[in-house]
Amino acid sequence: MTDLFQSAGLESGAPRPLADRLRPQSLDEVVGQDHLLGPAGPLGRMVAQKRLSSIVLWGPPGVGKTTIARLLADEAGLEFDAISAVFSGVADLKKAFDRARARRAAGKGTLLFVDEIHRFNRAQQDGFLPVVEEGVVTLVGATTENPSFELNAALLSRCQVMVLKRLDAEAMEKLLARAERLEGRELPLTPDAREGLIAMADGDGRYLLNLAEEVLALQPDAPLGLADLSGVLQRRAPVYDKDREEHYNLISALHKSVRGSDPDAALYWLARMLAGGEDPLYLARRIVRMANEDIGLADPTAVHAALAAKDVYDFLGSPEGELALAQAVVHLASAPKSNAVYTAWKAAQRAAKETGSLMPPKHILNAPTRLMKEEGYGKGYRYDHDVEGGVSGQNYFPEEMERPRFYAPKDVGREAAIKERLERWGKLRT
Template identity: 55%
Template sequence: MTLFDPPAPLAERLRPRTVAEVVGQTHLLGPGKPLTRLLNSGRLPSLILWGPPGVGKTTLARLVAGEVGSHFIGLSAVSAGVKDVREAVLEAEARRGRGQKTVLFLDEIHRFNKAQQDALLPHVESGLLTLIGATTENPSFEVNPALRSRARTLVLEALSKDDIRALLERALTDPRGLEGVRMEPEALELLARLADGDGRRALGTLEAAAVLANPVTEEAVTEAFGKHLPAMDKGGEDFYNLISALHKSVRGSHVDASLYWLARMLEGGADPLYVARRIVRIAAEDVGLADPQALRLAVAARDTAEFLGRPEGDLALAQAVVYLALAPKSNSVYTAWKRVVRAVQEGETLPVPLHLRNAPTELMKGQGYGKGYAYYFDDPAGSFAQAYLPQGAELDLYRPGTEGWEGRVQERWRKLREAHGEGEQETEN
């Protein structure tokens, strides 16, 4: 062993050699569980393994291929292409001639585009290849329906703290692990918590910490772990789940939850300006006219975040989120706008009444444009009496909420409806 021939990483050295050595995923591998039943049957269908990083997707693929006696071909969709798939097909055909089946493992399958995924279809359908795809993204969005229908999706879970603890203890006692390295109990507990369900991260941190101190201390674990960035795929399901949680927490007026999800997004690497745009949307959609200042503050926070950048601009976004969470809520304009857009899209195109039309030329005036228009400041009563909607249009769009500014102006809204001859309408709760 030399500097030019370094040992494999700890996580690779400790990769389970049998299904019995797998830590976690007991919902799939316990007695009578789905993957156990499949292996006991001796027939392995194509699979999609969906789960977070570091939970054993690659390991499981290798092990189940070995359990059923199939040849294993591993590809990564990050670097592989259709050419690599063709080569795998040729190898599988040669092995089928010798009576052996082939499992094609495709890591990060969500990174294959539609054409690349389609290239797999005929070989999966014919049974030449048993496909095992691994993904951290929701297969419903990232895997073609045709391919998804030919594979069974198994959901892998993040490892529990007990699972991580068992992995670390194995690393300290297994001959393939860290011989001669000890670890303080407090350090082990700290790393089990920091790993956030990622076994590969836990083992990599332990290996680095063992270089810094023996026995491994809490300080060594903290130094080896570095800054903790919450896991989040910036373009994947986690990202949209986090932005949804932020929006719904603000709408629900829960200040602490709103701040928590905001921090999760920003610390996870989300574009602050995307988050800012969502905050502006919340101000318009969920606070609305219950607090007309909310939109101004949200736009100001967006401008501040752009002007200052991170991390200074984060404070402006946090200020806006707290303000919006505390603000009274109204979606009256949001729902009114949805109603009117639907009415315009589905209804008849009605002409603008003549008295409301613009009349910049004598010809237009001769056609009656603008004739009879009652100017409010000259004739308030006439202004209220004239029609503002096309003839035949009957719309009931805006219904003020009861909170904040809207609650205070409800009486004026009611009187305006009466003055326009529209009668009193119920307000929204």
């Protein structure tokens, strides 16, 4: 099998990176993706049946997307042709399609691997449709982004999406063991440092092997401890794009952790976002939203705590101001929860749209002119402050409108007292 190293035009005797030398030569050597490649997995079944359809491989970096595509081509007896959407345009696509048509005429099929397929624009993606439908190519696209957001619906309808998992510690340990067997020696690391090396790679197998190669090149007198390892290697930056799916996944996790009254989880996701480079003021705005949407009048101080955190961050900046955001998140996660005002406001907005331009009842209208008084404006109005208890019980909705109930306070926090008052006042209205 021609590997990536040889296809790049390099001599077989030239130095090769460890990750390339350990590249799997068969699908059963791929680690961490048994849910796809195992006998019961969708790709495993395709290979067993010698039937390969167009697919999109979606997963984080360094989990084997390119390798799997190449091995699928071998298993299916197809010519492997690869392009990258980062470096290719319409002309490159046309050349790839022409090569595939020529192979087809000679009785040979083509697996066209498109790396970073989400980088192609909508028009370029549409260019794949006829060659996929006609069977000119079996398309295997690879993407780190959510295909439902980044790929045309028409293209998605012609491909199966296969989700590759971030490599777990067990899969990463298998890679390290293979590296040690290939090199004929163990990594000079203490057990804690070995775990730390895996943590540094953050689920990226390729990056893990690059780190392992650096460690093997060190040849220290004694095994490196965790502190030593941190001093000589650079931890992999967290996978986080502030304008892509990871951003929305993590803010959703933070919001739902607060709503679910789990301050520990909320702090974790807040820390993850800040470590990924998220704008702290974006987080402050979302925390204010959480205070209004999920806590509301169950704890009216929550929104003040959220706004104060924003002000503190404005004043101190990073990293000191981040503590104020953490404090607000813990306050909100620990507070009693009520979305009663949130749902009441949504219901009131719907009612306002449905009832058009109904006038308020005349008794609550001011009557600054004689004509308005003659028309009954203000007639029968009772000044609530002059009534015993301070509530007159009059109707304040349009006369043509049946009285709705939007706000239903909950029996939590300070809203419990509000509920009791409203129930007492509601009896006056009936």
